[in-house]
Amino acid sequence: MKFPKVYPLKEIAALIGAEFVGHETFPVHGMNEIHVVEPGDIVFVDHPKYYDKALQSAATIVLINKQVECPEGKALLISDDPFRDFNKLTRHFMPFQQANVSVAPSAKIGEGTVIQPNTFVGNNVVIGKDCLIHSNVAIYDNTIIGNNVIIHSGTVLGGDAFYYKKRPEGFDQLLSGGRVVIEDNVGIGALCTIDKGVTGDTTIGAGSKLDNQVHIGHDTVIGKKCLIASQTGIAGCCIIEDEVTMWGQVGVTSGATIGTKAVILAQTGVAKSLAGGKVYFGSPAEESREKLKDMAYVKRIPEILAKLK
Numbered sequence: 597m598k599f600p601k602v603y604p605l606k607e608i609a610a611l612i613g614a615e616f617v618g619h620e621t622f623p624v625h626g627m628n629e630i631h632v633v634e635p636g637d638i639v640f641v642d643h644p645k646y647y648d649k650a651l652q653s654a655a656t657i658v659l660i661n662k663q664v665e666c667p668e669g670k671a672l673l674i675s676d677d678p679f680r681d682f683n684k685l686t687r688h689f690m691p692f693q694q695a696n697v698s699v700a701p702s703a704k705i706g707e708g709t710v711i712q713p714n715t716f717v718g719n720n721v722v723i724g725k726d727c728l729i730h731s732n733v734a735i736y737d738n739t740i741i742g743n744n745v746i747i748h749s750g751t752v753l754g755g756d757a758f759y760y761k762k763r764p765e766g767f768d769q770l771l772s773g774g775r776v777v778i779e780d781n782v783g784i785g786a787l788c789t790i791d792k793g794v795t796g797d798t799t800i801g802a803g804s805k806l807d808n809q810v811h812i813g814h815d816t817v818i819g820k821k822c823l824i825a826s827q828t829g830i831a832g833c834c835i836i837e838d839e840v841t842m843w844g845q846v847g848v849t850s851g852a853t854i855g856t857k858a859v860i861l862a863q864t865g866v867a868k869s870l871a872g873g874k875v876y877f878g879s880p881a882e883e884s885r886e887k888l889k890d891m892a893y894v895k896r897i898p899e900i901l902a903k904l905k
Contacts, residue, residue, distance in 0.1 A: 597773050597795040598626035599689055605657065605671050608638070609753040611688055612681040614659070618671025622659055627685055628795045630834055630862075631851070638685070640678040679761050685772045686795075690773035693719045706743065713781060718754070724780070736792065742780035742802070753778070757794045757814030757832060770794060772814065779803075785810065791832070801838065805837065813850070827863070837872060847879075 606620035616622075625636030625673075630646075633639045633655035640659040641650035650658050651667055659673040659681060666672050675681045699705070700716040707727035715733045723729070724743035733747050733863065738753025753776045760767040766849050774793025778784070778800045785808035792798055793815040800812070801820035810824050813832035818824070823841045830836065831850035843862040854860070855872020865879030876885035 597628065597686075597690060602636075605673075606839045608657075608685070609673055612673070612675065614681060615674040616671060617663075617666045617674065618657075620659070622671040627682065627689075628655070628793075629833070630655070632796045632815070638682075640674070640682040642678040667747070670796075679768065679770065686771040686773040695719055695737075700737075712749075730786075738775045739778070739792075740775060741778045742782070744781045745778055745784070746782075747784045748786040748788075750810070751784055752789045754792045757787055757791050757830070759814065761796060774798065775813065784807075785826070790810075791881070794832075807844075819856070840872075 603624045604620060605616050605618055605622035605624055608624050609616040623636060624638060627638040627754045630639050630650060630653055633653050635653045635654055635656050638657040638659055639650050639653055639655035641647055642661050642845060647664065656670045657673060658670065659675055659678045661675055661678050662885040663674055677899050695718055698715065700719045700721065702719050703717045705723050708726040709723055711729045712731040714731045715729050717735045718737035720738045721735050723741045726743055727741060727745045730749045732749045734752045739754050756772045757770065759770040761783040772792050772794050774796045776790050776792050777783055777797045779802040780850045781803045782800050783805040785806055787808055788806055788810045789811040790798055791814040796815050798812060798815055799817045801818050801822065803820050804818055806821040806824045807826040809827050811829045812818065815832050816830055816834040818836045819838035819840065822836055825842060825844040827844055828842050828846045830848045833851045834848055835853040837854060837856040839857045842860045845863045846866065848866040852866055853869040854866065858870055858872045859875040860866065860881065861875065861877040861884055864877050864881045870876055870881060875884040876882065878887040
């Protein structure tokens with residue numbers, strides 16, 4: 597998430613009541629999660645296990661819960677609860693805006709686009725030309741949709757990220773201030789859910805097609821011309837490269853990358869990143885030929901045991 601202007605470090609610190617290390621005019625351009633940070637961004641860290649990763653990341657402002665040595669060229673925001681204060685910044689720069697009409701006045705709808713009854717189009721949504729949005733679709737604030745996109749009934753674009761911190765009193769949600777971006781010529785089936793990024797974009801690449809009941813988690817990037825079949829669930833922060841095919845009920849763990857032109861067969865569980873250009877099956881996923889050979893050997897176990905008697 598980029599701020600509407602560049603803020604001095606002192607002003608950001610005052611917003612959240614934090615101490616700071618660095619020059620008071622140190623420039624702050626925005627805030628982001630660690631996997632997508634850029635110079636000028638704030639990243640937060642609240643566990644010693646991840647201190648070094650945050651301090652050595654591309655982010656130049658680190659919101660941290662301990663006084664540590666500040667790396668050269670960076671600044672620190674010292675907070676007793678970085679998770680809470682990251683949420684404060686999201687509320688300040690991306691507050692919830694109520695909409696009292698089906699299509700918000702600030703939404704921009706391209707020429708030739710048809711929006712069927714009972715669809716909600718939120719604040720600052722941009723929809724391109726010649727799209728077809730069927731009834732009962734919910735398009736949350738700040739979503740960007742390209743040209744020639746078809747979205748079927750019951751789909752939700754821009755729901756909150758499933759991202760929580762466990763506290764003694766229960767689970768505390770990390771607020772979502774990102775967007776959903778749907779590129780040109782995408783097809784989205786009925787009852788799909790595509791969550792917005794926490795601070796960045798969840799993206800569906802040009803020409804990709806999603807079947808019914810597909811879930812895409814926050815900050816995941818789907819490449820161009822991918823095919824994703826029904827009941828597939830892809831967790832947050834994944835990268836699905838171009839022309840990947842996923843058949844029904846595939847599950848993908850958070851942060852995984854699936855390489856270009858990989859094929860994931862039905863009911864496969866992807867527990868780690870997979871190279872492109874191969875066919876995978878099973879849980880955990882393995883190359884399908886090897887997995888099917890293993891299954892054939894398992895079937896022969898009774899026969900082998902009988903020979904040993």
